[in-house]
Amino acid sequence: MSTEEVKETKLxxxxDIGDGKSSLGNFILKDNKFAVSSGCDAKTQETVGYNGxxxxxxxxxxxxxGLQDSCKMNERWLNAMADxxxxxxxxxxxxxxxxxxNGVLSNDLKTMIEIICNIFPFYKFWEHVCxxxxxxxxxxxxxxLDIHKKSxxxxxxxxxxxxxxxxxxNKEEYDIEPPMYYVDSHPDEGCDNSRSEMEIEKLLTWARSFKKPINIKREQKREDSEYKKVVTQEKQRRVEADENNINRMSQVKPMRRDIKIQYNGKVSCSEWEVMESKSEPDIKIKQEKLIQFNCTIL
Structure with missing residues (x-):
């Protein structure tokens, strides 16, 4: 059978950034196709794919x-993912x-799941997720490991x-239990990693069980709305101080941006904006009023 006749399995x-996507990709392919970072900084900047x-x-x-701070980079890779x-x-x-x-789903990953739910609204889409x-x-x-798997x-x-x-x-009762696999994708040289290799074989067997690729159903565009969904992402980000600020020290502030999803699945991102919060003078005034109130009662 020629290479062209072999059915290709696409994953x-x-x-999140730093959770080992690139290392896992290399482990699956049995080849170092993807560049791997040594820390939490993102090495992968584009959506790229390779055969093993x-x-x-x-x-x-x-x-x-992972989700990027740059709105343009986010748009580019989210649309590339959808394509x-x-x-x-x-x-x-x-x-x-x-x-x-890690013990919890990060906010960035929850945002990613929300985006996927709206780009691909067909519920059976999740049957293809592991x-x-x-x-x-x-x-x-x-x-x-068995104890951890159960937990x-x-x-x-x-x-x-x-x-x-x-x-x-969709609030109906559905069984969402994606298969889980446990892998050491960056083992020390010479170590027995057969358990991880068996897990990858199970993963590929599961993926190959789908006779057809993911089926996408689009919702009809509503006349009163340009976007199907606007996903708001919030996080703490470091902001450089204004040039007129005497201290000129950067600050960590709560910020937000909108990720807009059109009915055709295309994505656009707004720039980050500082979320409105109470200023320090306002807080001090409230504290002074509270002190005066307590003194009056006494």
Whole structure:
């Protein structure tokens, strides 16, 4: 059978910056195709994909950046992600990459899930989603791993279900239990990592079970609304002080931006804006009034 006749399995990796998407992609492909960062700084800046080597030549992995601070970069990669899923060749599976040692879903990942819920509103879309836990070290005892597997399922399945139902607007009872795989994708040289390799084989078997790529159904555009959904992202960001400020010290402030999703799935992002908050003079005035009030009572 020629390479052209071999059915290609396409996987799209999404997740937070620093959780090991690129390392996982290399481990799946059995080749160092993706550049890997040594810390929490993002190495992947574009949505890129590669085929593997040898018996993985018919596996195509697409690596994505995490949510970016730059609105233009965010627009570019979110639209590239949507195009990867929407194109004619299609994607069989979406892999949510999580760090095994982290205990909660980050706000950025929740925002990403909300975006996906609105770009791809068809509920059966989630049948094509799985979770891979990275940094699940090969020296972790099997008994301890089994305990952690149960606790993660008991905690994350209800959390994912709640987040997806909230953002999709569908409150009906559905079983959202994406398969979970546990991988040490960056093992020390010479270590036995066969457990992780078996997990990847299970992942690929699951992905290949889909005879067709992800099916996308679009909602009809409403005449009274240009956007299907406006997703608000909030986070603490460091802001440089104004040039006229005597202290000229940067500050960490709560900020927000809007990620707008059109009915055709296209995404646009606004610039970050500082969220309105009470100024220090206002707070001091309130405190002085409270002191006066207490003194009057006494």
């Amino acid at each position: 799209l990796l999404i997740g 080597e040898g018996n993985r030549r018919n596996v195509f992995v697409i690596d994505t950046p 990867c899923i929407n194109n004619k060749k299609g994607v069989q599976a979406i892999v949510i990459v999580l760090n095994y040692n 979770v891979v836990w990275t940094n699940c070290y090969n020296y972790t005892p099997q008994k301890q 993660k399922k008991d905690y994350y399945y209800p959390q994912l279900k709640r987040v997806i139902e909230e953002f999709s607007g």
